[in-house]
Amino acid sequence: MSTKYIFVTGGVMSGVGKGVAAASIAKIIQSSGFDVTAIKIDPYVNVDAGTMSPTEHGEVFVLDDGMECDQDMGNYERFLNTSLSSANYMTTGSVYLSVINKERRMEYGGKQVEVVPRIPMEIIERINNAAKKEKAQIVITEIGGTVGEYENLLFLEAIRLLKLKQPKDVCVILVSYVPALGAGGTELKTKPTQHAVRNLNSVGIQPDIILGRASVPLDQKRKEKIQFMCGLEAGDVISAPNVESIYEVAINFEKDNISSRIFKKLALKPKKRDLKEWKAFTDKIKHPKGEVKIGIVGKYFGSGDFILTDSYISVLESVKHAAYFWNQKPVIEWLDSDVYEKNPAKLKELSSFDGIVIPGGFGNRGVEGKIKAIQYCRENKIPFFGLCLGLQLSVIEFARNVVGLKDATSREFEKNCKNAVIDVMPEQKVLLEERHYGGTMRLGAYDCQVQEGAISHKAYKDWVDGAVGPYTISERHRHRYEVNNDYRDELVKNGLVVAGINVKKDLVEIIELQGHPFFVGVQFHPEFKSRPLKPHPLFKEFVRVAVKNKK
Numbered sequence: 032m033s034t035k036y037i038f039v040t041g042g043v044m045s046g047v048g049k050g051v052a053a054a055s056i057a058k059i060i061q062s063s064g065f066d067v068t069a070i071k072i073d074p075y076v077n078v079d080a081g082t083m084s085p086t087e088h089g090e091v092f093v094l095d096d097g098m099e100c101d102q103d104m105g106n107y108e109r110f111l112n113t114s115l116s117s118a119n120y121m122t123t124g125s126v127y128l129s130v131i132n133k134e135r136r137m138e139y140g141g142k143q144v145e146v147v148p149r150i151p152m153e154i155i156e157r158i159n160n161a162a163k164k165e166k167a168q169i170v171i172t173e174i175g176g177t178v179g180e181y182e183n184l185l186f187l188e189a190i191r192l193l194k195l196k197q198p199k200d201v202c203v204i205l206v207s208y209v210p211a212l213g214a215g216g217t218e219l220k221t222k223p224t225q226h227a228v229r230n231l232n233s234v235g236i237q238p239d240i241i242l243g244r245a246s247v248p249l250d251q252k253r254k255e256k257i258q259f260m261c262g263l264e265a266g267d268v269i270s271a272p273n274v275e276s277i278y279e280v281a282i283n284f285e286k287d288n289i290s291s292r293i294f295k296k297l298a299l300k301p302k303k304r305d306l307k308e309w310k311a312f313t314d315k316i317k318h319p320k321g322e323v324k325i326g327i328v329g330k331y332f333g334s335g336d337f338i339l340t341d342s343y344i345s346v347l348e349s350v351k352h353a354a355y356f357w358n359q360k361p362v363i364e365w366l367d368s369d370v371y372e373k374n375p376a377k378l379k380e381l382s383s384f385d386g387i388v389i390p391g392g393f394g395n396r397g398v399e400g401k402i403k404a405i406q407y408c409r410e411n412k413i414p415f416f417g418l419c420l421g422l423q424l425s426v427i428e429f430a431r432n433v434v435g436l437k438d439a440t441s442r443e444f445e446k447n448c449k450n451a452v453i454d455v456m457p458e459q460k461v462l463l464e465e466r467h468y469g470g471t472m473r474l475g476a477y478d479c480q481v482q483e484g485a486i487s488h489k490a491y492k493d494w495v496d497g498a499v500g501p502y503t504i505s506e507r508h509r510h511r512y513e514v515n516n517d518y519r520d521e522l523v524k525n526g527l528v529v530a531g532i533n534v535k536k537d538l539v540e541i542i543e544l545q546g547h548p549f550f551v552g553v554q555f556h557p558e559f560k561s562r563p564l565k566p567h568p569l570f571k572e573f574v575r576v577a578v579k580n581k582k
Contacts, residue, residue, distance in 0.1 A: 034162050035200050035297045038190050039173045040238075042207035042227025047244045048280075049206045050103030052271065053173040054110035055281035056204070058309065059290050060169055061111060064302025068165035069107035070119045070158060070172040071100065074182040078124040085392075089341030093509045093559055094120075097475030103173060105345050105559065110281075112562050118161040123182065126153050151189035158189075169297075178205070179230035191235040202296040205231060205238040206271070209245040209253070219245055219253045221260065228261040237262060239296045240289070242271040266292055276316050278563055281309060312355070312563055319360035323578050325350050326384040328366045328404045330397035340365070346390045346418065349561035353574035356566045368400030378407045386549070386577030391419030391509070391556060395444040402428045414549040414580050416573045419510050422542060422552030423453045426514055426522065429544075434525045436518075443512050452522075454515040456536070473508040477533055479540040479555070485530035486551060487541050490572035506540075506555035513554070514539035549576040 037060075039053040053069060060067045077083060080091045081099030092105040098117035108115055130153050134144045162170045174190075176183040194201040207224040211217060224241065231238055241257055243249045249257075249270040257268045269287040274280060284290075285306065294301055327350075329343060340347060347363060354361035364384070370377050381387055387408050389401050401421075405428045408415035417425045423441055430439035430452045441453035480503050481488045488501075495502050516537065523529060531541030531553070544550040551569065561567035 032168060032299075033197070033200055034159065034167070035169045035202075035299065036158070036193060036197075037169065037171045037202045037204060037293065037297075039171065039204050039206060040187070040190075040231065041174075041177045042179075042205050042231070043177065043223040044208050045177050047206050047208045048271070049173050049175075050101075050106050051277045051280055052204075052206050052242055052284075053103070053171050054106040055277075055284055056289065056293070057107065057171045058110045058281045059285060059306070060171070060293070062306045062309065063290055063294075063304055065168050065299075066166060067111070067169045067171065068113075068115070068119060068161060068167035069111065070121070070161050070170060071103045071107070071175070072154070072172060072183075072186050073101050073120075073122045073175045074180070074186065075122055075175075076124040076127075077122055078128055079120075079122065085342035090344045091509070092345065093474060093507050093556065095476040095505075095507060099474065099509070101175070102341060102344050105348075106277075108559075109348065109562050112564060114560075116164065118157070118164045121154070121157050123185075126150060126157070126185075129153055129157075146185070147188060148192065150185045151192050154186060154189040155193055178227055178234075184234060187231070187234045187236060194236070199298050202239045202293055203231075203236055204240045204242060206242045206244055209243045209249065211246050217247060219243075219247070219249065221253055221256050224257055225260045239263075240267050240269060240292055242269050242284075244271045246273050248272040276313065278309070278316065279313050281306065282313055308564065315358065316355055319355075320358040321578070321581075322360040322362050323354055323357070323574060323581060324362045324364070324383070324385045325354075325388060325574075325577065326364050326366045326381060326386070327388045327390060328368050328371075328401055329390055330368050330392060330401075343390050345556070345558035345561070346388060348563075349558040349567055349570045350388065350574065352561050352563055352566035353570040355563075356571055357574055357578055359574070359578055366404070368397035368404065371400035371403045372397065373400075375403055378403055381407050381413060382411060384413065385581040386414040386416065386573060388573075389415075389417045389421035389424065390558075391421065393420075393443075398424060398444060402431075406432055409544065409547065409550060412548055414573060414577045415547075415551070416549070416569070417552035418558065419508075419554060419556055422539075422554050423510075423512060423514070425542060425550075425552040426452055426527070426539075429522060429525070429527055430518065433527075434518075434521055441512055450518075452515050452518045453512045455512055472511045475507060476505045477508050477540075477555070478503050478505055478535070479531045480534050481531045481541065482529070485528060485541070486543055486549065486572065487530045487553075487569065490568040492568075494568045503534075506553070506557060507559045508555045510554065514542075548580055549573055 041049045057069045079099045090102040091099050092102050096116050100120040174186045207227050210220050254268040269289050351361050401424050430436045436450045439450045439452045440448050442451045483501050528543040530543045540554045542552045557567045557569050
């Protein structure tokens, strides 16, 4: 069969859930027996997401090949239970950069290089390359932003050109916000969606299916009105109400027979229809046997009481995956590390949690509060899981309060410090001194040899088919600073367990503590590899111990 294309665009406003919708549709298509892949297009000029703060655009997700990308890529991997590559992600910046580089290499044969059609053609070429690389029969592409905005016009033009050439191979889905007004917020208004469709029509595109995002399910009258006013066939308006868990979205879509509508548009016959495992998973979410209370100590929380959960979305979902596995309802609270710096007495609240997570981050704001929280967890035997920066701060806390190096710190926080127990590698120092920040981070998948007998070794056992002895796993990284090997012997002599190392460069990857129910720090980001139906082993073991700690 020829490659089929599904494009997901957004109308009325941003933040309506295009990413979750695209991931859910991908899951439905996959469950119907087709090989599917997903692509995210971000309309900003940044070449990738690596230079943006989490408070600017949410979490920076990292792929195996080191691509720093949008958090929606995490949704795609989680829903499809797969690992994607840089071929599945593009931005306005990366597309323009590619075209400019081709022009510089004379790949256009001396012709005048115009924005149209060169940019749209580059976009189509990249989509086809991703399909080829992933051996996908169907490609789902989410276009960031909202129809009517200037910045995504060229991506919409790519859709128009592709649909003009292959009309039976392209399905356009519009995710549009349907506001609820009136007493009780039950009067659904379709006019904003009508305007969104007209904006899409103005660039030569007619949506095939509309997902009506609303606080409540769309009633039949509203569906019929959208169908009539927007030129759709009966059944082409799908209800997309708020749900308790994002993993229910696919189930909801199928209640309105979205797969039948898509397959009709693309002239396809499904090979099977099997969402049984996914339904069983969502049923498990709805019927927990208990609850586990997890605190996440971070600093990307916005201002006041406004919590930017998108800054830690993969950590949040990983905790959920593990909790659901153990039939527990995850009760997650966000704890601001700045508070512990200003008022250490507040640390006592950590005792009310079954487990504490300290996620990754950059910069020195809030780190002293995190170090105090780590010390409290270590001394009070509270299950603790440190991710990336969480490991580094755990080593600093141990060096200060157990080894006795009171001025121990990281070169990231104090350039001319005496005891940099966390430092850059020698080859990185030269680049950083010359202010060359590119190429100074460990990005993407690196191997880690897990030491026999460690908590981590037991946790990973099923993941590597029950292997015995030290074995090697692969995890994703995004950091610049490492545990300084000059201090390693002293740390180990005082009780720090080096449970995992990168053998190639002799770098510490996992640390643990003896005599503690669960005190694990990892240099990598395990949250990037957790899946709903296959929780990451370290998160799974952390939550298991947290539940046991509760009992």
